[in-house]
Amino acid sequence: YRYSGRWSAAGRGRDLRLFILAIGGVATLVHPVSVFVAILTVALLTSAIVLRRIWISWNYSRRPNPLMGTTLKAVIFDFDGTITDTMPFLSGLAVNLMTENYAISNEEAGRRYLETTGADFGSQIEEIFPQHPRNRGVVATMEASKTRGILGHPLFDEVVPTLMFFKDRNIKRFICSSTQEAIIRQYVSKAGIDDLLDGCFGYRPGFTKGQ
Structure with missing residues (x-):
């Protein structure tokens, strides 16, 4: 479900809070305490929105069927x-292949692999090592190893x-x-x-x- 309403919907009230901070900044020309008042007001507004969303979520979760009333198809x-929990296996396999075939550290290989996760491995390797001559062989090895390893999870x-x-x-x-x-x-x-x-x-x- 989505939060709805003037104050609870995602993204609502942000402009108002920024406006309050801006007014507080300008009002310091009159008195420095204006900044404190502006920050306090923003904190109270933010907390109220969070509490409202928590209440909505809690109330919604207590229903017999949380999906009731939705158009989920x-x-x-x-x-x-x-x-299945294959990510540690895939990450380890990918990092080993990258460090064995390219000039890259374990830490960098792990970071780059996770950054590109979601694409197929061939696209990941091509993005990390564009047009490298070893790419095709590395991808073939990865796919063969994935077949053997994933089925056991x-x-x-x-x-x-x-x-x-x-x-x-x-x-x-x-x-x-x-x-x-x-x-x-x-x-x-x-x-x-x-x-x-x-x-x-x-x-x-x-x-x-x-x-």
């Missing part, structure tokens, strides 16, 4: 780090109950990932959750995550 889940405990929750409410469920689609399909079949999903989409030539 489908839920799309990421795969790595959402369905268990589901998060919350995955099946969550998928069942949405299925019972006739809300469609999908997985969309930058990992190769063939690997995703193998995994969901091996994990026994293919009947809880309406579709799985992953990277394949000509079809990236954003599509």
Whole structure:
């Protein structure tokens, strides 16, 4: 759901608070205490908005069905780090490949990998090391290692109950990932959750995550 209303909606009241600070700054020409009054007013306004949102969220979460009244038709889940805890494995594998094949430290490799996470690994490597002659071989090694490693990771405990929750409410469920689609399909079949999903989409030539 979204916060609504003049004071609770995201982004509302920001201009007013900036205006109050500006007035407080100008008013220091009359008395220095004006800055304190302006800051105190902004703090009270901000705290009131936060408390209002907390109350709305708490009240909403106590309903028998938190999704009641929404027009939710489908839920799309990421795969790595959402369905299964593969991110440490993938990060470690990527860092090792980068440090072995390029002039880059472990720290820098880890940082650059995480910064570009979300794209397929081929796009990540091309962004980090543009047109490097080793890119193709590194990507091929990564994909082969991913296939062997990902299939051995268990589901998060919350995955099946969550998928069942949405299925019972006739809300469609999908997985969309930058990992190769063939690997995703193998995994969901091996994990026994293919009947809880309406579709799985992953990277394949000509079809990236954003599509």
